[in-house]
Amino acid sequence: MMAPSEKIQICLDMKNLKRKDLATAANMPASTISDFLNGKTTKLDITKAQSIANTLGCTLDYLVGDDTIGVDISTALKAEREEHGETTDIVSLNTKIPEALIMKYEHGDEPVSFFLFGKLCEHYDLSVWDFLQKYDFYDEYIPPHFNGDAGAYEAFKKAEREDALKSSAGYPELRDIVEKGMYVVNGQPARRSFYRDLHLDVERIYMHPYAVWAPNENIKGDEEAAVEEFVSVTKQYATDAQVANLEHALANAKNLDERVKTAMAYYYEIVIDR
Numbered sequence: 001m002m003a004p005s006e007k008i009q010i011c012l013d014m015k016n017l018k019r020k021d022l023a024t025a026a027n028m029p030a031s032t033i034s035d036f037l038n039g040k041t042t043k044l045d046i047t048k049a050q051s052i053a054n055t056l057g058c059t060l061d062y063l064v065g066d067d068t069i070g071v072d073i074s075t076a077l078k079a080e081r082e083e084h085g086e087t088t089d090i091v092s093l094n095t096k097i098p099e100a101l102i103m104k105y106e107h108g109d110e111p112v113s114f115f116l117f118g119k120l121c122e123h124y125d126l127s128v129w130d131f132l133q134k135y136d137f138y139d140e141y142i143p144p145h146f147n148g149d150a151g152a153y154e155a156f157k158k159a160e161r162e163d164a165l166k167s168s169a170g171y172p173e174l175r176d177i178v179e180k181g182m183y184v185v186n187g188q189p190a191r192r193s194f195y196r197d198l199h200l201d202v203e204r205i206y207m208h209p210y211a212v213w214a215p216n217e218n219i220k221g222d223e224e225a226a227v228e229e230f231v232s233v234t235k236q237y238a239t240d241a242q243v244a245n246l247e248h249a250l251a252n253a254k255n256l257d258e259r260v261k262t263a264m265a266y267y268y269e270i271v272i273d274r
């Protein structure tokens with residue numbers, strides 16, 4: 001999987017920007033950008049990462065998270081390129097995606113980034129949803145009145161989310177999800193939500209203003225972050241006695257897995273089932 005510095009460089013090439021241009025536009029010291037791209041520093045706080053993502057026109061998940069597609073589309077990518085009569089170097093020249101990465105995508109040697117997949121679809125004059133539907137990867141039910149048009153259905157869902165955003169004054173978590181792909185707990189940035197699950201997150205926030213996304217064991221540090229979130233939200237609803245019981249149970253948990261299960265159990269009992 002690509003390092004964030006590699007992802008930034010691809011976006012710089014796409015935008016025809018230099019490092020100093022990014023630093024200026026993102027209102028960050030040039031040395032910060034340079035140190036990160038040169039590997040001297042490997043971490044970015046959420047504010048800086050969001051600023052860079054906004055400047056480069058990419059998603060936060062692409063930049064510092066895991067936005068890989070959960071299905072193998074390698075054969076379909078190669079078939080679409082060949083249908084257009086193009087070689088990988090031509091696709092690379094037009095999309096600014098490194099040819100080596102395109103070849104890895106087509107050979108199934110590298111998980112495909114959703115963001116870069118979108119850029120490839122743009123090159124082939126297809127929407128992401130049209131591509132997935134064309135190669136039988138789009139498995140969501142499409143209501144009959146859309147006549148099987150996945151692109152039109154996704155556009156409708158996007159409009160629904162935008163309408164929800166306009167009426168979300170009382171739901172700051174929802175606004176953050178729609179605008180930034182993340183939400184907050186007690187005013188602090190919480191774990192990021194994945195783009196492909198955005199509509200589910202919106203539904204969960206409307207269902208309950210303190211919804212917490214389940215931990216993802218494949219993302220380093222996410223289980224620890226999940227425990228903190230579950231506990232933080234649970235304490236807002238718990239009695240003093242329940243808080244004491246929760247803290248005691250966590251203190252006696254033998255490992256991280258047990259802490260996650262304990263935090264989730266108290267969360268569902270006190271917050272969801274109340």
